[in-house]
Amino acid sequence: MKGVITMIRTRTIARVGTELASQREVVMTVDLKLVQQDGGKILWAANGLSERQIYDVAQNSSVATDQLETVAIAVLSERMSERIFNRLTNDF
Secondary structure: OEEEEEEEEEEEEEEEOOOEEEEEEEEEEEEEEEEOOOOOOEEEEEEEEEEEEEEEOOOOOHHHHHHHHHHHHHHHHHHHHHHHHHHHHHOO
16 A cells, blocks of 8 residues: 655634634545555555544644644544544445
């Protein structure tokens, strides 16, 4: 299995007032392929698989917000892994 993260980005989706973010969303998109070791034949491929996760912004603490973002990426990655596994096994 080979893969590339083609995009990962965060964006503010909710605010307190006009300037303070209260929630952000992280979005990740990947391209994957399962390649046969002898010959390099592509057995399965999926491009543009995308997943998103919302997380809260800790007011007055960028360290806490960074930790919340890390947890959101971990949750998103696990959900994406499950989705990839299901797609891969359904296609065979």
